[in-house]
Amino acid sequence: MTEISTPTPPARTDIDRADERLRDDAGVRGTLTAFTGRIRSGDLGVLPIIIGLVIIWTVFQALNPIFLSSANLGNLAVECVSVGVIALGVVCVLLVGQIDLSVGSVSGLSAAVTAVTFVNQRWPSWLAVLAALAAGAVIGWLYSQLLTRFGVPSFVGTLAGLLGFLGLQLYLLGSKGAINLPFDSQLVFFAQLAFVPAWLSYVLVVLAAAAVFFTGLALARERRVAKLSARSTSLLALRSLAVLAGLGFAAWYLNQSRGVGWMFVAFVGLVLVFHYLLTRTGWGRSVYAVGGNAEAARRTGINVTRVYTSVFILCSTLAALGGVLAAARLAAVNQASGAGDVNLNAIAAAVIGGASLFGGRGKASAALLGIIVIQSISSGLTLLNLDSSFRFMVTGAVLAVAVSLDSLARKSRATHGAA
Template structure:
């Protein structure tokens, strides 16, 4: 038996992945450009969109890219971003959840009721709310798997049912105020990472990226597969470190980096690792790409669907808690209005395919950054929400059109 450490003989198969491996930084850049031409756009469109949006709003109002406004933006994007992160999970499995807004609203109401009306500890209130969200996702999974109810229908029913549950919990009160001196409100409004620690976290994030990439490279080499060159991995890590250090420096010019934003980034990184580096995550991609092929490959498809719904509803519940803590209250409008549509739009604008099987956790971060940037820019220009709806709708339409065109291009070039 050959040891894993035994050198692998040079490949002679013209289709072998190793023979097409790009060499050095220049080779990797050319390979990335070739993938873009073939329709594998990745996060390029949304990054380009953010640059365009920021450039336009900065030209129209010089305070848009100020440190103060970006700190406010980093606060405001978190609750919706957490909900969008759950939408990413369910879209990757090829399904949809239309009830995330109502689930976030009933979660906010549950947290306020347990904390204020029943005077229970904050931790218990959060656990009850998140557990309730996960239970909702499990119910969706059972309805979909056992009774064949389409996810569109079962979650649409949930949207109405949990909106009613939210109103019932509030019992006619317009709002239940959460004490301003509670840790939950302070976390969402006034708690910031110490300056020295924010720089340390930036270095740790870049170091973690390098460590994960290095470990993956070693595993692939031992398996006789192509792996990225050390130079390319170091170049990516250094670029990431430079971007993070500059971002931290710029935010620290005023109030700094909020702990709530750190929580959001940690959730994105955790979901990204789960989706990209675990068997469960690969199963979600497989089911979203072709459920029947995944079943024949031995994947427990119903379990994957249920897990995706649970993750989606659980994150929606957490997003509702953050909405309530940001406003220091849970009211009848929490989770209503455009929360559903904005969460789905953020996931799709960020690069998650509506067709399933393509996307990443970073889609939630980038997509919600686009939506909140539009909202912030229009607020600074004193324009009402009608413009925000129209612009966000147009951006969503462009994102779906790009995804559809890229999908056809990938098929034409044999990339699936």
């Protein structure tokens, strides 16, 4: 009896789907190939935001030559910070597929707590700020308990918080309705008058470019050890040189006026810290996993309740910090603090910057990019002496385009994956 031999299947080669075209020997060509491949699959990245910024800046510069002046761009950068910090917390919540509608009210309440304790109660400024941040953390913990213990949707729970904490803010401010912060306080000085010396700004640029190179080099080594594709050293060097040239020019241009505000530098540093936490830690991987599919994440052993609790605490704490910075910037707290369009702008900035409303997609840089877009629109329209109604309409149109692009990208990825 003759045995029939079954052909042995070829050995399976593991492919790094996220970076399979980026080989060490491919160089710049491999990077471009990988980039076009991601675009075709629906992963647009920051490309729409960059294109949008170029269009916005070109239009406003053509209408008013002051728009791209070093003085206006320096003011624009500092004005981004308070709402940008709030938007950073919103990004964290969106990543797990939830929402916080009360960030504006929480920021106003924290500003009121800071003013009452610092001015009326004569607390040290650092202790007043700490009390405001603690209040924000407690609020975030309450939201997480409503969601995880009682099953209250975050939309409803935070909507209740929006109303309740607005009322608490009004109660704390009392009949006067406003409290001025001392102009000689460290808080006001940091928000209004603290700018990086020119020489130090260039040192920070060099350190940033070096950090980009060495972190990229460390990641490439880790990927090679794991038998995955990695960027070549020459490509990493070119990227670092591009960062050095870009940031160096920006620092030189802003130094033609007052320079770079320390508050903006601190905001960028905070974005980098959250970028590291989301991309290089187990907590960050858990956040993306829960946002992608909470039930699947739970079955793999991830403590979903703990992840929800952490992101809501972070969101409310960052909202509190944003409120403190806004109060310091204005040197005052009143009944309008945190009200108006603060809430909507923070959420819009996160979405415009690339955070998906469907969860599981987005980066910490979304807060920075999104708020620059929104603040650019606001600054440009202000220079043109146009009514605020135009700002709302333009911002709404940009938000609609951003969400539409996200939806189209999701459909494209689904089609590409099915193929």
